[in-house]
Amino acid sequence: xxxxxxGWGKRGWGAGRQARTLAAGFVVSAGLVLxxxxxxxxxxDDKGNGGTEPTIRHPQxxxxxxxxxxxxxxxxxxxxxxxxxxxxxxGGYGVYLTYNFxxxxxxxxxxxxxxxxxxxxVYIYDMGTAEDAADLHHDVEINGSxxxxxxxxxxxxxxxxxxxxxxxxxxxxxxxxxxxxIDSSTEDAKTLLDLFGTAVVDEIAG
Numbered sequence: 161x162x163x164x165x166x167g168w169g170k171r172g173w174g175a176g177r178q179a180r181t182l183a184a185g186f187v188v189s190a191g192l193v194l195x196x197x198x199x200x201x202x203x204x205d206d207k208g209n210g211g212t213e214p215t216i217r218h219p220q221x222x223x224x225x226x227x228x229x230x231x232x233x234x235x236x237x238x239x240x241x242x243x244x245x246x247x248x249x250x251g252g253y254g255v256y257l258t259y260n261f262x263x264x265x266x267x268x269x270x271x272x273x274x275x276x277x278x279x280x281x282v283y284i285y286d287m288g289t290a291e292d293a294a295d296l297h298h299d300v301e302i303n304g305s306x307x308x309x310x311x312x313x314x315x316x317x318x319x320x321x322x323x324x325x326x327x328x329x330x331x332x333x334x335x336x337x338x339x340x341x342i343d344s345s346t347e348d349a350k351t352l353l354d355l356f357g358t359a360v361v362d363e364i365a366g
Contacts, residue, residue, distance in 0.1 A: 219238075219265035220236045222336070223267045223284065223360075224282065224359035227359060231269060231271060233279075237264075238263070245257075245261060249264070252301075255299055259295050259296040259299070260288050262287060264283065265284045266284075274344065278352075281340070282338070282360065283338065283339040284338050286336055290335050293332055297317060297332050304321075306323075308320060309322075313354050314329060314331055314358055315331030315338065316332040320353075325345055326341065326344065326345060327341075327350060328341040329357055333360070333361050336364055340360075
């Protein structure tokens with residue numbers, strides 16, 4: 161009789177231990193499910209309920225809409241590979257590929273400068289990194305054999321080139337290398353270069 165009672169008690173103790181183990185497992189599983197639910201809810205909130213995903217921006221996003229009497233002439237031209245780049249800039253594209261060219265946006269503008277019709281071009285190159293943009297900016301092929309003036313009016317490391325009846329500025333802004341050209345060598349034209357350059361920098365800074 162004692163053995164029978166002991167055996168029953170042992171079985172009862174074993175069943176109780178099994179029940180407690182199952183209960184503990186249930187609590188742990190419930191905790192994991194709750195934690196997973198909170199994690200998924202947070203991810204969902206980041207993407208669809210007020211959260212913001214990184215915005216992918218392209219050079220064409222920084223093109224000014226026109227300023228000081230200069231108006232858009234045609235639509236922006238975009239290049240995202242070597243073939244398109246060659247077509248858009250009509251040659252001389254190899255140097256950009258050397259420094260890991262990513263994208264280009266080119267926009268033309270027409271207007272009146274100092275009483276004469278003038279054409280202005282804005283080139284914005286995305287070189288992927290600030291280092292590659294700087295290497296491009298310092299390349300001899302980009303700067304040519306002529307002289308230029310170092311300025312600090314627009315962007316970083318601005319350079320002013322003046323030729324017979326034209327002038328241009330070239331500068332850096334992070335991973336972007338910018339060239340703005342106008343077919344006028346007047347002081348008014350230089351003012352326009354700075355205005356457009358500032359507009360581009362402001363758009364990039366966003």
